[in-house]
Amino acid sequence: MTSLFSQNTVYEPLASQLRPKSLKEIVGQDHLLQEKGPLGVMLKSGKMSSLILWGPPGCGKTTLARLLADNSHLVFESISAIESGVADLKKVFERAQEHKKMGQGTLLFVDEIHRFNRTQQDSFLPFVENGTVILIGATTENPSFELNSALLSRTQVLVLRRLQDEHLEKMYSRAEGFFGKKFPLDVGGKDLLFAMADGDGRSLYNMIEVLAEFPSEHSLTNEELTQLVSRRAPLYDKNKEGHYNLISALHKALRGSDPDAALYWFARMLEGGEDPLYIARRLIRFASEDVGLADPQALLQTMAATEAYERLGSPEGELAIAQALIYLATAPKSNAVYKAYNQVRKSAQETGSLMPPKHILNAPTKLMRQEGYGDGYRYDHDTAEGFSGQSYFPEDMQRRQFYAPAERGFEREILKRLEYWKKLRDKA
Structure with missing residues (x-):
């Protein structure tokens, strides 16, 4: 049996040892590597272009x-934006220029490229433009937000997908x-x-390293497995795109009247470390924006839940938010209130x-x-009706209808009142 911890050897992580040796692996x-995929077409033509690889x-x-x-017969240079600075970039560009003089191209891989500031990102531009380097940048963040537009315009963004169970199964068998x-x-x-790997192949191999030390005959229970290996932290950053993706999913599920999906995204945000009060504040907004006067109690419910959480704290207070x-x-x-507010x-x-019309001003x-x-x-x-029908708009402005209630919930009653008052106004 091969062992990762054999004596007289330098430790190499399993993920490194089992790194694919060919694109087929x-x-x-x-979707990228198939014959008609962007990389498949690129490799077949023999012409590499600069890329941004965006994925988890x-x-x-x-x-x-x-x-x-x-596969492109290029010299491979690799740097990490977390560990590198301007001096490191300068050295890489100098080496690439020497390779170019000898008729060799350079593929420069920049991990976590979004970590470079705007000035550092701009330093790539002349070397990408004149062909000194083929740049491949890797990022877990949305390039639209994190990379310079000038750099994006000179590269092609390819989206790598989260690994599914069928892919993890192949990696498991390989191990x-x-x-x-x-x-x-x-x-x-x-x-x-x-499930604990959460679509991360490297995380899967890290956990398998621990599993490999146990004999095959002893089948681990789920509880033993959970205690043995560390669960991968959910992919969620409160200040990055994952944050906005999940709150958007929560909002859309609420708007779509799906309590189960809404609860799921709520739990996902909590597991990722989101502040429950942030979610509560978003629910307050939702109560006015998407429920409005169709159910006037919605705003009261969210305000009460927020107050309950502030008094109870975690973990008891989250239940009030869930309610x-x-x-x-x-x-x-x-969304009649929301639309009326924006229009007005x-x-x-x-x-x-x-100016307001003079007849409604005090004297x-x-x-x-x-x-x-x-x-x-x-x-x-x-x-007699408790309604005079007078105009309250400026004298030089025609009356306009901004609020148009829906025929749902309590707004159905409001609509009846407005229609009744309109009839009285038309008679006046």
């Missing part, structure tokens, strides 16, 4: 870059072949292992400083009374 990225951790970005260099033994897991244990979340998901929906703000900007002074302030005002409570 890469799993999960067929452990999906094969570094391996893919190395194999592209081998069993490497060790020459079956690992001590039944079908359920293997599923749990894949409000389910209430919002199952409430009738209307635009109208206010367009109409500038038009506390003699001069104001002489100017007609308050003339003709009708006190609504003095009318």
Whole structure:
């Protein structure tokens, strides 16, 4: 049996030892490598162009870059934006220029390229433009937000996908072949292992290193497996794209009246370390934006849940937020208030400083009374219907309807009132 910890050897992680030796061994990225995929077409033509590889951790970005260099017969240079600075970049560019003089091209792989600041990113431009280097940058962050537009315009962004269970299964079998033994897991244990890897091939191999030390005869229980290997932290960064993706998913699930999906994304955010109060604040906004007056209780429910969390803290307080979340998901929906607010703000900007009509202005002074302030005002409570039908818009502005309630929930009752008042107004 092959051992990672044989004496008189330098330790090399399993992920490194089992790194694919050819593009055919890469799993999960067929959409890029197939004959009609962007890399398939590029390799067939023999012409490499600069790329940005965007994908989650452990999906094969570094391996893919190395194999592209081998298949393109380019000198491979690799740096990490976390560990490198301007001086390191300068040395790499100097070596690439020497390779170019000798008729050799250079493929420069930059891991975590989004970590470079704008000035450092700009330093790549002349060397990419004149062909001194073929740049392949790897990033886990959305390039649209993290990379200079100038650099993006000179590269092609390829999206690598998260590894699925079928891909992890192939890697698992590859590791069993490497060790020459079956690992001590039944079908359920293997599923749990894949779930803990969370689509990260490197994480899977790290956990398998621990498993390989146990005899095949002893089948580990799920509890033993969980204690033995560390669960990979969920891929979530409160300040990056993952944060906005998950809150967007939560919001859309609520709007789509799916409490189960909404609860799932809520739990995913909590597992990622999100502040529950941030989620509570977003629910307050949702109550007005997407439920509105279709259910006036929605805002009260979210305010109460927020107050409950502030008093209880974690973990007890999260239950109140979950309750409000389910209430919002199952409430009738209307964005009429949201639309009215946006329209009326635009109208206010367009109409500038038009004065209110004089008949609805108070006249506390003699001069104001002489100017007609308050003339003709009708006190609504003095009318038979409690509605005078007067205009409250500026005199130089035609009446407009901004709020159009939906025929759902409580807004159905509001709509009836508005229609009734319109009839009275038309008669006036």
